[in-house]
Amino acid sequence: MIEIRHVDKWYGPTFQALKDCTTSVAKGEVVVVCGPSGSGKSTLIKCVNALEPFQGGEIILDGIKVNDPGTDLPKLRARVGMVFQHFELFPHLKIIENLCLAQEKVLGRSRDEAVAKAEMLLERVGLKDHAQKYPAELSGGQQQRVAIARALAMDPIAMLFDEPTSALDPEMISEVLDVMVDLAREGMTMMVVSHEMGFARKVAHRVIFMDRGEIVEDAKKEDFFGSPRSDRAQKFLSKILSH
Amino acid sequence: MFANFDFDVIRRSLGYLFLDGMTFTLTLTALSALGGIIFGTLIALMRLSGFKLLGRIAGLYVDFMRSLPLVLVIFWFYFLVPYVGQWVTGASRPISVGAFTSALVTFIMFEAAYFSEIMRAGIQSISKGQPAAANALGLTYAQTMRYVVLPQAFRNMLPVLLTQTIVLFQDTSLVYVLSMPDFLGAASKVAQRDGRLVEMYLFAAVVYFTVSCAASFAVRRLQARISIVR
Numbered sequence: 001m002i003e004i005r006h007v008d009k010w011y012g013p014t015f016q017a018l019k020d021c022t023t024s025v026a027k028g029e030v031v032v033v034c035g036p037s038g039s040g041k042s043t044l045i046k047c048v049n050a051l052e053p054f055q056g057g058e059i060i061l062d063g064i065k066v067n068d069p070g071t072d073l074p075k076l077r078a079r080v081g082m083v084f085q086h087f088e089l090f091p092h093l094k095i096i097e098n099l100c101l102a103q104e105k106v107l108g109r110s111r112d113e114a115v116a117k118a119e120m121l122l123e124r125v126g127l128k129d130h131a132q133k134y135p136a137e138l139s140g141g142q143q144q145r146v147a148i149a150r151a152l153a154m155d156p157i158a159m160l161f162d163e164p165t166s167a168l169d170p171e172m173i174s175e176v177l178d179v180m181v182d183l184a185r186e187g188m189t190m191m192v193v194s195h196e197m198g199f200a201r202k203v204a205h206r207v208i209f210m211d212r213g214e215i216v217e218d219a220k221k222e223d224f225f226g227s228p229r230s231d232r233a234q235k236f237l238s239k240i241l242s243h
Numbered sequence: 244m245f246a247n248f249d250f251d252v253i254r255r256s257l258g259y260l261f262l263d264g265m266t267f268t269l270t271l272t273a274l275s276a277l278g279g280i281i282f283g284t285l286i287a288l289m290r291l292s293g294f295k296l297l298g299r300i301a302g303l304y305v306d307f308m309r310s311l312p313l314v315l316v317i318f319w320f321y322f323l324v325p326y327v328g329q330w331v332t333g334a335s336r337p338i339s340v341g342a343f344t345s346a347l348v349t350f351i352m353f354e355a356a357y358f359s360e361i362m363r364a365g366i367q368s369i370s371k372g373q374p375a376a377a378n379a380l381g382l383t384y385a386q387t388m389r390y391v392v393l394p395q396a397f398r399n400m401l402p403v404l405l406t407q408t409i410v411l412f413q414d415t416s417l418v419y420v421l422s423m424p425d426f427l428g429a430a431s432k433v434a435q436r437d438g439r440l441v442e443m444y445l446f447a448a449v450v451y452f453t454v455s456c457a458a459s460f461a462v463r464r465l466q467a468r469i470s471i472v473r
Contacts, residue, residue: 051375078381088376092394101390102380154380 001027001062001158001189002048008056009043009213017043018054019213025158030190032200035210036236041193042085044210045160048191049077062157078106081151085163087143089135095122095146096131099153107154114153121149125179141172148179158189165196195240201225209233249439253446256433264429265450271343271415271425275350276358276408282351283358288388290363301359308356314417320349321421342421354411361403365396402466409458413451426450 002025009018018040025031033041046052048059050066050073059066064076089098099118103109109117122128125145127138135143144164151159161180165173177199184190184203194200200207200221207224209217209232217224217233228234253260289301308316324345328338340348369392377387397404416427424432427447434443 046375049379051378074378074381074383077379080379082376082379084372084376084379086370086372088370088372090373090376090391090395092398102377102382105386105390106381150380 001025001029002191003060004044004048004057005059006057007044007047007054007059009040009047009052009054017213018047021057021210021213021215023208023215023218025189025191027189028187029205030184030188030192030203031206031208032196032204033191033193033208033210034195034197034200034236035216038212039210040213041208041210042162045162045191045193048160049080049082051082074106078102078154079157081148081154081156081159083144083147083151083159083161083164085167087135087140087147087167089143089146089150091135093134094131095127095133095135095138098135098146099150102150103153117153118149121152122146125149126175139172140168141175144168144172144176145179148176148183152183158191159183161190161192161194163193163195165194197225197237197241209236211236248442249437250442252433252437252439252442256429256443259433260426260429263424264426267424267429268412268415268426271347271350271418272408272412274347275354275415276404276411278347278351279354279358279411280362280404282355283360284362284393286355286359287362287366290359291366305356305359308353313353313414314420316353317346317349317417318420320352321345324348342418342423346415346418346421346423350411350415354407357407358404361400361407362396364403365400366392368399369395398469401469402462405462405465406459409455409462412458413455416451 004021004023007018007021008016010016021040021044023031033045035041043052047054048061048066050059050071054067061076061080064071066073066076089095090101093101096115096118099121100111100114103114103117104111119128119131122131125148127142127145127149130138130142130146135146138146148164164180165176168176173196177196180190180192180199181203192199192204204221207217207219207221208215209224209228209230211232216230217228219228224233225237228237286301286304289297290305292298321342324340325337328334328340329336332338373391373395374387377391382390415425418425419428419431422428430443430447434440
């Protein structure tokens with residue numbers, strides 16, 4: 001579903017953010033990407049739907065080359081859902097409009113169709129009563145659930161999560177993770193940048209560990225949590241699991 | 244000192260001053276502001292676009308307009324527009340455009356330079372995550388701007404845009420160089436006809452002051468309301 005092959009990315013002429021990254025996410029697979037801050041994991045996931053340009057290698061999304069100049073990027077992006085660290089709901093639009101905008105403007109759905117889909121998804125994330133509110137009236141956890149619903153409204157073939165819980169207060173993390181666990185169990189293809197190792201243990205198939213722009217470890221969940229092969233991954237794990 | 248003032252001249256000319264003069268001034272202000280904001284937004288988008296050449300052209304335009312006195316631009320435009328029209332349409336004689344059209348085009352072009360800087364600041368005030376989220380949903384650049392970025396930028400900048408429009412309201416009085424019947428022009432005509440310069444110019448000053456002050460006050464209240472909502 002997602003093929004990442006030898007991707008290199010530089011910021012400016014000197015700083016290399018991604019070094020020869022190669023991995024893949026199969027259909028229905030849940031892959032968690034972790035690593036210290038600045039390791040390039042967010043950059044990598046943003047390359048998948050070309051929100052970040054990259055200089056070397058290639059990424060193939062459902063058979064379509066992302067970094068081909070001829071690729072219709074808006075069309076490709078519409079098929080992949082993305083959830084951001086800071087939610088990025090549109091603050092000037094009501095919740096229901098946040099969910100309907102792209103359905104109508106990109107997919108060309110009718111108003112009734114879009115509203116019906118939006119209401120169904122809001123119900124699913126437990127926020128049906130908030131449809132007529134503005135994002136600022138919701139808590140962080142609620143906003144992130146809306147953001148997930150907004151991405152799902154496009155009927156994506158895969159979902160990308162860029163640190164979906166790291167801007168949340170601790171008591172709100174589980175309400176967002178619950179939604180993500182449900183999604184994973186339904187067989188959604190997911191690539192998740194996160195430090196939530198509990199989530200990884202519960203639903204991930206594979207775990208990727210990144211450091212300094214490199215994919216250091218790419219292993220089955222059982223192997224990764226059992227005995228990571230690299231020192232750096234071991235150190236990282238001991239740091240975040242020890243408390 | 245008010246003993247030999249003739250305030251009746253004001254009363255007698257109220258109809259002309261407001262129905263003709265002020266209507267003209269407000270129409271010119273409203274149309275110029277509307278056109279200036281639209282054109283200014285386009286210039287701002289050019290400056291912020293990734294295309295260096297477009298950005299340079301827009302930047303030069305803004306610097307050029309901001310380096311010239313408005314009166315001069317009004318004057319030049321009035322004489323140049325007919326010839327530009329002739330050149331564009333290929334007509335055999337200069338196109339007569341009329342003083343109002345000429346003034347309107349001037350104000351739109353001139354104010355666009357100022358409005359573009361306001362809109363540029365407004366667009367830059369929107370966090371990068373917003374267009375990223377819109378793009379991730381499959382919206383094109385144009386759709387992202389139209390539905391996500393510009394509505395927020397416009398809303399954030401509304402008080403500044405309105406303040407600039409108040410300045411524009413005062414600047415429209417410069418059309419006197421084309422002897423057009425705006426509010427100041429109308430007052431000036433009555434003043435010279437009846438030999439009541441002090442009364443009429445004093446009255447004109449009071450009216451400009453009152454309108455501008457009231458508008459500024461309204462903008463401040465609006466600003467307070469917007470900042471609470473956000």
